[in-house]
Amino acid sequence: MRIPKSLFNAFLVALVALSLALAAAPASAADWKPSKPITILVGFTVGGAMDTAARLQGEVMSKLLGVPVLIRNVPGAGGRNSVTILNRAKPDGYTMAAINLPGQAVNQVARGMRPDLRSFTWIGRQVSNPYFLQATTKEGKDQWTNFKQMKTAKKPIKAGITGTGGNTFPISVITANLVGFPVEFIAGFKGPELITGIIRGDITITNLPLTKRWTTAVQSGEAKAVAVYLPERHPKFPDIPTGVEQGFPALDR
Amino acid sequence: MKRVNYSYVMVNLFYLAVVLVVVIPSFGFEGQGGLVPLVLGIPTLAFILFCLARELLSPSAAPDDTVEVAPWDKAAPVVAWLGVFCVLVLLIGFQPTIPIYMVLFLRSFGRLSWTRCAVAAVTVWALVYVSLELVLQRTLFEGVLFGAILPLL
Amino acid sequence: MFEGFGGALVTISEPHVLLTLFFGSVIGLIFGAVPGLGGILAMSMLLPFTFTWDAITAVYLFSGIMGASSFGGSISAILLNTPGTPVNAATCFDGYPMAKRGEAARALGLSAGACLLGALFGLLILALLIQVMRPLVIAFGHPEIFWLVVFGLVTTATVSQGSLLNGLIAGGVGILLSLVGLNEPTGLIRYTMGSEYLWDGIPLIPFFVGLFAIGELINYSAQGGTIARDNIQASIRGAWQGVMENFRYAVCLLRSSSIGTLVGIIPGVGGETANLIAYTVAVQSSRDPTSFGTGSPEGVIASEAANDSKDGGALLTTLSFGIPGSLAMALLLSIFIMHGVSPGPQLILDNPIFIWTLLNGYVVSNAFASIFGLLAARYLAIITRVPVHYLSAIIAVVALAGTYILRENIWDVVLVVLLGILGFGMRRAGVPVLPLVIGFVLGNLAEKSFLLTLRIHDGSYFGFFNSVISWILILTMVAVPVITRLRTRSTTTP
Incomplete structure (x- = not known):
């Protein structure tokens, strides 16, 4: 696919800015003791990669937190349903969503999606x-x-x-x-x-x-x-050079 | 005596709508986005128009009793019942709708006694509740009136 | 390759393993039979619970679910014209007319036999080819997928009952409907008319449930009485006869199983494709093509044999390559990885016991499902003799709730009812449903592989013709109708 050059550039700048903003501050919740079930929204159907990861995480989370963790699949509109429903939920910590960030960032930058992804509290990377x-x-x-x-x-x-x-x-x-x-x-x-x-x-x-x-x-x-795309070479693959070594320090993740 | 097969006309009008929705914007897509839809859509459009014209000019429908499928006037109440189910689910959610729909439908459509209706309704409701909500831990739609959020349309 | 077999056989005879397998099969049957649910849903629900299990038991559970769910889906396809899972769609075309004719048990027997034999065939191919698999997967690129799909689409036109023109129109509309939504190769969002709901396209399962289950529900509810119209006494007998009939139609069984295995091997071609292609090919090559759609045993065999053999093919790709051919396989892979077993060519050498565990589990659960089908056929067939208003109410509730659960999107329920009205209208109008369904299932894949082939070959159409497999598919596509024509001529003019 050939992306029109103008969109391509505008998109790049905005995307980099957005990614940095979102990566900056993970929330801290050290003293939080939940008292009722937590829901994790997944914007894709049961059985997909994100759903599987969320289910495994939910299992661990419910053991750590001592409350049930329910996985709710709300597929549709390329994962945007999870963003919309998360935005309408009460901001009390009991509703979370696993969001496909790059895809939704594209939606926000190129297609003007609302709400702003920066308005959520970001907890962490689901899969690293x-x-x-x-x-x-x-x-x-x-x-x-x-x-x-x-x-x-x-x-x-x-x-x-x-x-x-x-x-x-x-x-x-x-x-x-x-x-x-x-x-x-x-x-x-x-x-x-x-x-x-x-x-x-x-x-x-x-x-x-x-x-x-x-x-x-x-x-x-x-x-x-x-x-x-790592700051240093991957321990399992020491022969593969990083993007940083090849002269592009921004390509460290 | 042959008449126009109105079901045939309606289905083809629906097809026509689908094809038009696809073909008209396809001319405006850049690149190859419109290639396959146009290559397929234009002949399909021609076939549909031909079939519609043929049906209207020389009707083909046989008298009703030779058709194996139920006529529309008998099907209409069933369609209406399904519509009622949809509206109820949207408004008050699955949990109350299932027993209410079962009782009303069996009572008015199947002409069963109240007891039989109630037994059937409770059994099916319990089955759905136990299997989906308790075993699978899935929440059925709760109805707009009870605060459920409609997904994007 | 065979060294793990003994070890796997020992584990399967342990009571807790057999129990797990049996449990998996029961879940597979139930989830398969209820429209909207399906084996994949069951597997992903149970996945977190198996985290702490040992790997062998977990694999047995999942192979049990996988093996039984497709037979489960055929039960509702035959009795209620409702494909329990999308892969059973083609079973409706002949299974349901058989049930209406009062031969529900025979149809269930056919399906039970075809499922088991198809699964065995697929696994046999798996065992034979697993070492030499890679070149075949690599050879099957986008041009080849394109021709395979076009092959399926072209045969549709020739198999549709009644007017050829009506068949072509329905096929064309089916393809156009499948193109709605985000088109990945071009990045365009097409034909959604501003709707957000349609971004992901028209969802497959609501499409099937609406067109088949609700469309037919409107019909039988309006007619009243029972589903089995005549020969009611016979409807509970004949299951065993159905199983044995698989051997009478051995050619059809083998051909459909081969098609199923091949489609399963190709990554990126979904399981819902296999049964439809096998069905259309069966119609074309049958001695009696006009009987299809009216309750031909061959139709049931073709669909179900392809259905269960495709798992063998998909497993072949998954195990030898680490590339999942379907969503079910992707889940299976994640189970392997979760338990520290890495798929790929090494697996066969390092961990043969896993492969045998999986295969044994798969065979046993298929056998469980088929034996269950055989024993229960006479009781299941009673469904066709229940007054329709009961069925109508229960099926409406269960099918709509099941559809909702799958994506938790309430508009799916509305869509199902709207498509149900269309499905009834098509029956009433005497317009064929089969081409619409095949067009819908294959259309998107056809366009995608077409566009990708063009892109990869810098816009040149020669890309479609530069491999041996492409030519084999093109020539078969041309040859099959010609041979059919010649054969029908030779039988009609003795």
Whole structure:
């Protein structure tokens, strides 16, 4: 997908600002003793990745806090239902939501979604998993090994993303803009299809979180990792350089 | 004597509405967004118009007794009952609606005795309550009147 | 590969394991049979509770649910024209007419047999191919998915009963309906007419529940009486006969199972696709294509065999690759990972006992479900002899509450009723429902794979024709109708 350049830039600035604002201050609730069940809203259907994570967290939370934690699925409108319903709930700490932040940030910046995501109290990251920039090793396709080389690309680099609502999109936009390589987005992959797309050479780069399936692909040489978005190298993958090392200090997460 | 099959006309008018909703904005999409919808939508539109014209000019409907499906005048009360169910659920939620609907429906539509109606209503309500609310711990919609929030439409 | 088999067999004979498996199967049957719920819901609800269990028991529980839910879904598809889960949609087309004819037990027997045999077939392929899987998954890219889906869509046009034109229109409208909502490849939000509800498109399960369950509910409630119209005495017999009939239609069974396994293997093609493609192919290749839709045993076999064999295919991709082919598989993967077992090629070498545990559990739960079906068929068939006003009230309540639970969106309930009216109107108008459903299920996938293929090949249409698999699919697509035509000619002119 080719994003119009103007939207692309405005979007980047706003997105970076918003991400920083939201990452700044996690709430502290050390002395809070809940007395009735807590509800966690999930904007996606039962069985999805977010739902699974929220259910596991709910189980642990209810053991720690001593009250039941109920998971309420309110799918619809690409996860925005969870934002809307959270906004209408009483701000007493008993209603929480697991929100797909990058996707909802795109909604707020590019589509003018209300309410403002900055008006919520942010508790923490649901899943902390570093993202890696993956490149194909398929013969006959462009081979990318580092950012410097990618900057010299003559044609736009084909980057696979799930869609404008997914996490891979903002990460790819930010990387492409900060590093300054031309990029052509190919959207519509389901999560697992990105890795087969890389192996098959349908796309030449993509950004993926650390999962078992790409580890296998990297180990077998069917794909390689160009960079990891961390301040330091990942202990399990000491061979993969960070974005910081390659001269882009902003790409540390 | 053949007459116009009005069900056929209505279904095709619905199809026509769907196709128009898809085809008209498709001309305005940039890139390939409108490609597939137009390639499929325009022939479908032509087929629908042809079928509608054919039906209206030379009616095809057989006399009613040969059709296996119930006629509309008999189906209308059932549709109305389903509408009542929807409205009740929206207003007061599933929990009260289920027994109320069961009793009213069985009493007026099935002509059962009050006792049978009540037994059936309580059984189904208990089944739904135990399985969904107690076992699965899911909350059924609570009704706008009792403070439930309508999702975005 | 086979070294874990003995160990897994020992664990399955332990009483607590058998009990877990049985419990899983019962849950699978119930969740499968109630429209709106489904195996996935049951699995994700139970997932947190299994956190502290040992891995083997957890895997048994989930394989039990997975194995039994599709037969559970076929029960309501046959008796009430209500696919319990989307993957049972094609079972309605012939299973329900059989029930109406008073052959509910026979249809249940057919389904029970087809489920078990289909599952065994899928697992056999799994055991044979698990070591050599990767090239096949890699070879099946977006152009190939596109042709597979077009294959399914094209066969629809030729199988629809009655007027070809009506079939084409319904198929076209089905595809257009599936395109509503956010289109990922282009980033456009299309045809929502300003509605926020339609952002995610028209939801699949309300679509099925409305069109089938409520559409038919309006019909039988209006007609009164009972669902089984004639031959009421016979309706409780014939389950065993139904099971044995699977062997009479062995060709159909094998073909449908192969289609199911293949569709299961391809990541990104949902389970609701397998039964529909198998069904349309069965109609095309049958000696008696006109009997389909009126209660043909082959229709039930095709749908259910494909349904249960696709799990074997999906497991193949999930286990050998770590790529889940469906939502159910994604859940299964997270269970594996939660218990420290990593899928991928290493799994077969490191932890063969897991694979055998899963497979044994899956087979046993399928057998549980089928035996249950066989024993209970005569009692289940009584449903077709209950006065319809009871059924009407209960099904309206259960189906609408079940639909609501799935997404907790009250507008889904309203949508179901509106689609029910459409479904009844289509029956009344004599317009086929099958092409609309197939178009709706396959349309979005067809457009997505079409656009992705174009993008990947820089807008060139040659991308659709540069692989062997593409050509095989194109040639089959052309050949099947021709062969059907020739065969019908040779049988009509002796």
